[in-house]
Amino acid sequence: MRTSPPTASTRTPAEARIELGFRLEVLRYGPATGFRPEPVDLRIVPTPREAIRVIRAQLRASHVLGLPPRxxxxxxxxxxxxxxxPALAALHRGEPCGFVLPLRKGRHIEWAVRPLCYLTLDPAPGPATPRL
Known part of the structure; x- marks a missing residue:
């Protein structure tokens, strides 16, 4: 059965919106990887406060246990x-921020947050177009 390509009347309309957010990236570096970054976490969060909250929670919950005392x-x-x-203030100004901790045996872990704009596509409001 042959089908024709979708026409303007059969496509689901979508509304494009530009969103502001913050890219939170956690990378681990070590001699075993030639100091190339090894991703630990990557997410987009909506506010500077949420980005800082995630970093603080990760520092308290898991990463502190294997660190040297200092x-x-x-x-x-x-x-x-x-x-x-200061990191929260930098994000509110639209500037990136980060935090680096040396681990044991020459390894280190880095948290980096950068402001970003991204595009989202949402279904357009209104009645749905019936498909035939």
């Missing part, structure tokens, strides 16, 4: 005692 103290100071405030 870096553990630095991570907790950043996440619990206001060290994150």
């Amino acid at each position: 870096e553990t103290a630095r991570a907790l100071r950043w996440s619990e005692h206001g060290g994150w405030l």
Whole structure:
């Protein structure tokens, strides 16, 4: 059975919108990978506060356990005692920010947040076009 290509009357209309968000990227570097980044987490979050909240939660929950004592103290100071405030201010100004922690045996982990604009496609409001 042959079908014809969709025409303007059979396509589902969509509305394009430009959204503002923040790209949160967590990368681990180590000698075993030749210091090439190994992705740990990648997500787009809607607000600067949400990006900082994710970093603080990750620092407290999982990454602090395997750190040298000095870096553990630095991570907790950043996440619990206001060290994150300059990063939040930078994101509100539209600037990127980040945080790097050295791990054991020459490895390190990096959190980076960058403002971005992206395009979303949503179904257009109104009655749906019936398909034949």
